[in-house]
Amino acid sequence: MKVITIANQKGGVAKTTTTASFGYELAKRGFKVLLIDLDPQGDLSYYFNCEADDETKTMYDVLCGNANIEAVTNKISENLYLAPSDLLLAGAEQEMNKTGKEYRLKEKIDVLKNYDYIIIDTPPALGILTVNAFTATNEIIIPSNAGVFSTKAFIQLANTMQGVKKYFNPNLCIGGILITRYNPQTKISKAIRDMAEQMASRLNTKVYETYIRTAIAVEEAQYEQVVIDDYNGNSTVSQDYKTFVDEYLK
Numbered sequence: 489m490k491v492i493t494i495a496n497q498k499g500g501v502a503k504t505t506t507t508a509s510f511g512y513e514l515a516k517r518g519f520k521v522l523l524i525d526l527d528p529q530g531d532l533s534y535y536f537n538c539e540a541d542d543e544t545k546t547m548y549d550v551l552c553g554n555a556n557i558e559a560v561t562n563k564i565s566e567n568l569y570l571a572p573s574d575l576l577l578a579g580a581e582q583e584m585n586k587t588g589k590e591y592r593l594k595e596k597i598d599v600l601k602n603y604d605y606i607i608i609d610t611p612p613a614l615g616i617l618t619v620n621a622f623t624a625t626n627e628i629i630i631p632s633n634a635g636v637f638s639t640k641a642f643i644q645l646a647n648t649m650q651g652v653k654k655y656f657n658p659n660l661c662i663g664g665i666l667i668t669r670y671n672p673q674t675k676i677s678k679a680i681r682d683m684a685e686q687m688a689s690r691l692n693t694k695v696y697e698t699y700i701r702t703a704i705a706v707e708e709a710q711y712e713q714v715v716i717d718d719y720n721g722n723s724t725v726s727q728d729y730k731t732f733v734d735e736y737l738k
């Protein structure tokens with residue numbers, strides 16, 4: 489069982505889109521996949537039609553209460569499962585102020601046995617939810633795009649990661665930076681790849697060879713609440729995520 493966190497404290501870099509498409513594609517290839525939505529905004533839950541109402545148990549009940557992950561998990565399709573988020577998670581920082589709060593998610597994940605991959609979507613913040621994800625994780629994947637190669641943001645991410653590695657999870661590593669919403673036709677496309685390489689070397693990691701191109705199909709699919717591959721399996725984005733999974737599994 490491998491636990492992967494999709495993280496970047498910037499919003500709009502395709503964390504949620506990547507979690508959905510990456511997980512969906514792995515499931516299609518026969519792996520049993522659990523997606524965990526840790527963003528209080530619940531975009532991933534919305535995407536898979538698993539939005540919480542007042543009755544639903546969610547990751548809030550897992551992290552701030554006594555629920556097990558299995559008790560809040562929905563089956564999406566063959567091999568694909570989702571543990572939904574809840575707006576109440578926005579208050580987790582206050583509610584979790586007990587000893588060991590960094591380990592809440594790890595404890596709940598450690599008892600799961602049936603999954604090949606667990607993929608965690610995180611909020612655009614480096615608070616307790618992201619720290620819980622990093623503590624429970626084998627590997628971080630960092631989606632990033634043109635507008636957001638700010639050195640400051642990467643230093644903050646690196647610091648959080650180093651902190652978690654030092655105190656909570658010595659095995660934490662970064663799988664790589666995934667360039668998303670990329671347009672190979674623009675003048676700055678080469679500069680973007682160079683910047684990504686620079687950030688990767690600062691973080692002691694690599695840039696994945698595959699990049700995810702910009703395509704309108706992403707927003708159309710999100711609007712329809714279907715994964716891109718089901719919306720249009722021939723779209724460039726759909727192809728790019730398949731290529732990414734090929735590269736990832738190599």
Ligand SMILES: Nc1ncnc2c1ncn2[C@@H]1O[C@H](COP(=O)(O)OP(=O)(O)O)[C@@H](O)[C@H]1O
Binds near residue numbers: 504612670700704710
């Ligand atoms: N490859 C892409 N091409 C075009 N739009 C994209 C692509 N990936 C993501 N988007 C759009 O960008 C926005 C942010 O994506 P999202 O996955 O929600 O990012 P995050 O979770 O990092 O905030 C969404 O409106 C989404 O539809």
Ligand SMILES: [Mg+2]
Binds near residue numbers: 504505527531
């Ligand atoms: Mg998101």
